[in-house]
Every structure is written in structure tokens, then in C-alpha cells.
Amino acid sequence: MTLRASLMRVLMQEDLNFLLTNRLPRRLATKAVGRVARIEHPLVAQPALAAWRFFAGVDMRDSAETRFRSLRDGFTRALKPGARTFDADPAVIASPCDAIVGAHGPIDGDRLHQVKGFPYRLTDLVPDPAMAAHVAGGSFVTLRLTAGMYHRFHAPADIAVEGVTYLSGDCWNVNPIALKRVERLFCRNERAVIEARLTDGTPLLLVPVAAILVASIRLTFLDTERTLRERGPGRSACDVRLAKGEEMGWFEHGSTIIMLLPPGASLMDGLAEGMPIRAGDPIARLREKDGLTKT
Structure with a gap:
């Protein structure tokens, strides 16, 4: 067993992992990592990048760049052109990101779940009842981006973005260990609700959820100079059209x-919990047009 595998086996022991990632001052730790990640001085940046590569098992084979000035540059790296292909079929909704598939399935009335036996309410995750009603009775899929993955996300279809609601909150770890222990975790954490519609008017919601050590969520169609946290709570109306991918x-x-x-x-x-998926891979399919729900 390699040194990395031995260390990860110790760190992933459930009680220790939960203690290390959730019982420390989460917001303070997140701010500290955000500051360190932006430092470009080699005496700070290079050890931080080396630790990230060692513990996160980063794969740089499809990265546009492999040398970075800061840890933040590594986290937010772009990929080589053509590294991710989005299915051109307009009936296919693609994964917006590289991820591990988590809980998924039908939205049962107002209920979905973070892991088996841990339900939460759609209207707690998406506080606007009218917005939640657009997807009630539909389905959901949870996509977890690990620390070593490609961190950018993309339009899962040809969409029009109509609004973004930022909800301030905590920053619990979102790994499976925490999801089995913290009820309604996604509803407690900082998050954004992105309201979108497909070209035929079908509604679609994307909810990026922050977690411990996530220094920011930035949206290219709003303002990447400021994080959503810096913009503050509330809804920002949009009228932005994005092509799939x-x-x-x-x-x-x-x-x-x-x-x-x-x-x-x-x-x-074929979707299965724990399955790796890449941006552009098919994740859902629309029914025939006359079967679509219109609002």
C-alpha cells in the first residue's frame, strides 16, 4: 500500500474524518484556505499545490496548463479544447460537471434525500414555493465534485438563465460521511439557485452548494470579479442564453x-450512486414534446 493510500485510509475513518472536517471552525477555515489559495509567492503556492496533488489525486492529463501560480489557479484550471464533449441531441440533458453521482431519483411530493434515510424538503432547499413548484414531481440528481476534479461547470442543455438566488449559510463538508450524520445538510449550507429554461420553456434548476474550504462560487454570466457571497443574499434577475456545454x-x-x-x-x-461522471455525459432525457410539462 502506498503512503498516500495509507494516509487516506486513516483520514477517511468516519469519526476522525467528521471531526477533522466539521468540528473545527468551518467558516474560519474556509476563509483561511481562500486566502492561502490566492497567494502566488512560490514559498506558499508550491507547497500548497504539492499537498493538493498528493492528497487529492489530481489528474492533469486533460488540463490546458499543468503549472500554476497559486492553489486557486490549480482549482479553477481550464481544460484542453475538446476535452469534454456534450451530446448534441437536444433531448439529452448532460451533466454540467465532472462529479461522483450521489443520491438521485424521483422528487416525491416535496421530499428528496441526501442519503438513504435522510430526507429533506424541496422547499427548504429552494425557498421560493413558485420556483420549487416547477420541478415538483420531477427528479433530482446530486453531483459531488471532489477536491482533485475539474471545478468548472457548464450548461447542461441550450438554456435561458432567468435568475440566480443566493442563500447565505453554513459550510458543512458535503462528503458521504457528513451526509449520513447531518440532517438537511444541503439546506443548511451556502448555495445558489439558478433558474433556467430549455428552448421550449421547460424549467430546470441547478443548485450549486458550497462546502467547507470552498472559498467561493463564481458565475461567468454574472460577475466573476465578485463571489456570490460578496454580492450578498437575494435574487438577481437575468436574461442570459447559454449553449449546451x-x-x-x-x-x-x-x-x-x-x-x-x-x-x-x-x-x-444506469445512473448509480458512487459512479464517476464527466461534464457532457448524458444524465437525463426529455420525453416527447407533447409530454413535457409547461409552465
């Missing part, structure tokens, strides 16, 4: 995106 934004560390699909879309067969 076009970049939407990025996390400055791994986190989670919850996709909320209307009754007019069905999750692809």
Missing part, C-alpha cells in the same frame, strides 16, 4: 451541484 461558472474547491428536473425529464438508466 458553455461555461457557467466554477467552485474554488470541490463541492456539489444538485440538478432538479421537471416531470418532463427522466434520469438515464
